[in-house]
Amino acid sequence: MEAVLAKYENQINAFSEFLEDLPHTEEPVWILGAHYNVRTEKSELLADVRSRLWFTYRKKFSPIGGTGPSSDAGWGCMLRCGQMILAQALVCWHLGREWRWGQEDGVSEPYQRILHSFLDRKDCCYSIHQMAQMGVGEGKSVGEWYGPNTVAQVLKKLTLFDDWSSLAVYVSMDNTVVIEDIRKLCRQSGRERLRVGACGWGEPFDTFNPLEPGSSQTPGIHKTYCPHSHSEWRPLLLIIPLRMGINHINPVYIQAFKECFKMPQSLGVLGGKPNLAYYFIGFIGEELIYLDPHTTQSAVESEPGVAVDDQSYHCQRSPRRMKALSLDPSVALGFFCKDEEDFNSWCSLVQQEILKKRNLRMFELVEKHPPHWPPFVPPTKPEVQTTGAEFIESTDKLFESEEEFEILNV
Known part of the structure; x- marks a missing residue:
């Protein structure tokens, strides 16, 4: 018990240093659509940042593809950032932004289910x-670097196999x-829908107990009962790849960029600076706040149906800051x-806060599909009884990558 308390106190101290280091100003800190006063809401700010799922480099996992790397240190930072932005969407959907x-008392099943879907297992x-x-x-x-747009395309494809969440993923084209x-x-x-066994638990959502002794997963296809499935509107994960300059960010975009973090729908931003990818979750003044994946931890071992030891999935030291102009x-x-x-x-928020107030727009929001574009066809899951990674050779081209977005190097 003393060891647990000491660990918690160290965690508090790390975040306290971060808070004390913030400018002495009444200007709010914005974190994914929520704002805090540094002087009066330190504990609330701390709890919010600490609650974000934090994915970092890992080592000692099973080799990718059977013979590939057993660590993503040095090359997987943008993939980890992609995991973080997707995890935040799943938390908002299954647990709520205020979670x-x-x-919670005990272990939340949806939370554990989310964690299981990101474990370092094939x-x-x-x-x-x-x-x-x-x-x-x-x-x-495998082991090659991905940029923000390519990671977005990968996430769009993988979510087709997650019938529990049933996210609709839209990745914008041409800004x-x-x-x-x-x-x-x-x-x-x-x-x-019928679930492909790639996503984890494979039991009816309303009857499965993740902590029940002897619980297990049987690979293959299982029926999934999602509590949200009767809705006529699927939850939307919207990703907008942008290029806000040539070699450096154009300062004219900074204010609109920060406005995005104020929106209640904000999931943050994938980005970084040359050779480093970060997951940006907010800002204060002219500085961006981000979670850094560049820490190598050992892979967490956990069987399906067994609660994950989640201590290493929440940042236990202060998040970092950087000047917005360094982005x-x-x-x-x-x-x-x-x-x-x-x-x-x-x-409505985009129209009011970004499009109408800015001479140079970060992106466009249009009502109708441009007539010169190819017809829009929503993606569908291939009719195969396998995982996403295994069917790739039998499907059409997965991505419509725009390589001009991809200039970060890892």
């Missing part, structure tokens, strides 16, 4: 194994978000809209 780590839906092998179909060797296409995507049927111009903005009303609200 805080450590406050049979977990959003593992480093699945993400790295998805790139093989695009000529990306343009098309409202008509998103409505078409999100209004796809949300009825009961690499290649980024990907993330937003989560739980229902159609939430999406309509996001559209």
Whole structure:
């Protein structure tokens, strides 16, 4: 018990140093749509940042592809950032934006289920194994660097195998978000589906107990009962890859960029600076706040149906800050809209706070599908009884990458 308390106190002290280091100002700290006064809301700010799922380099996991690397140190930072932005979407969907780590009694099943989907195992839906092998179909060797846009495309493909969450993932093209296409995507049927066993637990959601002794997963196809499945609108994960400059970020975009963190739908930003990828979760003044994946930890061993030891999945030291003008111009903005009303609200905020107030726009929001574009066809899951990584050779081209976005190097 004393060891646990000491660990918790060290965690508090680390965040306290971060808070004390912030400028002495009344200007709020913005974290993923929530704002805090540093002087009066330190504990609330601390709890919010600490509750974000933090994915870092790992070592000693099973070799990717059977003979590949057993660590992603040195090459997987953008993949880990992609995991973090997706995990935040899943937390918002299954637990709510107000959820805080450590406050529930016992172990929350949805929380544990989310964690299991990101474990460093080939049979977990959003593992480093699945993400790295998805790139093989695009000529990306395992261990090769990914940029923000390519990671977004990988996430879009992998979510097709997650029937529990049933996310609709839209990745914008040509700096343009098309409202008509998103409505078409999100209004796809949300009825009961057959689950491919790649995503983990494989038991009916309303009857499975993750802590029940002897619980196990049987690989293969299982029916999944999602509590949200009766909705006519699937939850939306919206990713907007952008290039806000040539070699350096254009200062004219900074204010609009910061406005994105103020939106209630904000999931943060994938980006960084040359040779380093970060997950940006907020800002104060002219500084961005981010979670850094560049720490190598041992892979966590956990069997399906058994609660994950989650201490290493929450940042136990202070998050970092950097000047906004130091940001690499290649980024990907993330937003989560739980229902159609939430999406309509996001559209209104974009019009009011970004499009109408800025001479040079970061991106465009249009109502109709551009007539010169190819027809929009919502992606569907291939009819195969396998994992995402294993079917890539039998499917069409997975990505529509725009390599000009990809200038970060890892």
